[in-house]
Amino acid sequence: MKSPAAISRGVLVLLGFLVAAWLLWSGHTEPLLLGLGAFSCLATLIVVWRMGYFDREIFALTISLRLLAYWCWLIKEIVKSSLAVAKVVLDPRLPISARYIELKASAPGPIGQVIFANSITLTPGTLTLDLYHGELKVHALTQQGADDLMSGEMDRRVAKLGER
Template sequence: MTQRILLGAAFYFLWLGLSGHFSPFLLATSILSVIGVVLLLSRLGLVARDYQPFSLVVSLVIYWRWLLAEIVKANIEVARCVLGLGRPATPSMAWVEASQKTDLCRALYANSITLTPGTITVLAEGDRFLIHALHREGIAALQEGEMDRRCLALDENFRGRRG
């Protein structure tokens, strides 16, 4: 029961932080939505007894902070390219391996690649993704594996908490 309350609180505060709306109606309906989601997750068996949602939330916050910095750096690089101030585009495509074991974290990895300007996940096939990049260096950076390692750490944290 405690895990469900903590998970619900984490969802609710995430919603508050992302929405920025504080009218009484929205606050009340968001509480009902969170309760519904927690009940659904419980019914599906996705809330295990040893699950500690706040440790996963802390890991996610650290990951999102890192990803946001990567998105900002990539935005600057793409803007420089478009304005003709940076290196010219060298479009390329390549396969990149995904080390994550869960579909959730593989999807997080693929979406993180796509969120980063200048790269997009074109195709997901098993444990590898076909990536299109504005610069060859974007593919090389992905093949070095920093983003993969960070998503893998989240994957291990998630799987470790669920048993």
């Protein structure tokens, strides 16, 4: 069980992220919309509290150099994959070699496994079809995309996020 100070800090951090995201994505500063935005952030916080999120320690993903390094690496992979998919789609022969692969996530917790699955889906040319007990079913547009996933680099990087 977390200490009251840790719970309070977690509530404030989540509230800060919710408010920042709402302000950045909405761009509205009229009093009515600011009030509705504040209401939606507080309502979300109440739902998360009732779900028991702050009581359990499922996966403490903290903003760290490791997480920032992962985001930078993922952005690089997204750009690389985007260029590879554009090359395949723009080629008159349309050299698609679709593959269905199954992977095992190394991350022990459900949050790490979901981060892995979502990272795969964010990368153009690959799509996570199913995630169940750490087993992922993935569709890849090309053999190269499937090979990149089967190399395990993304899985290793996601698993490191959960290390203390």
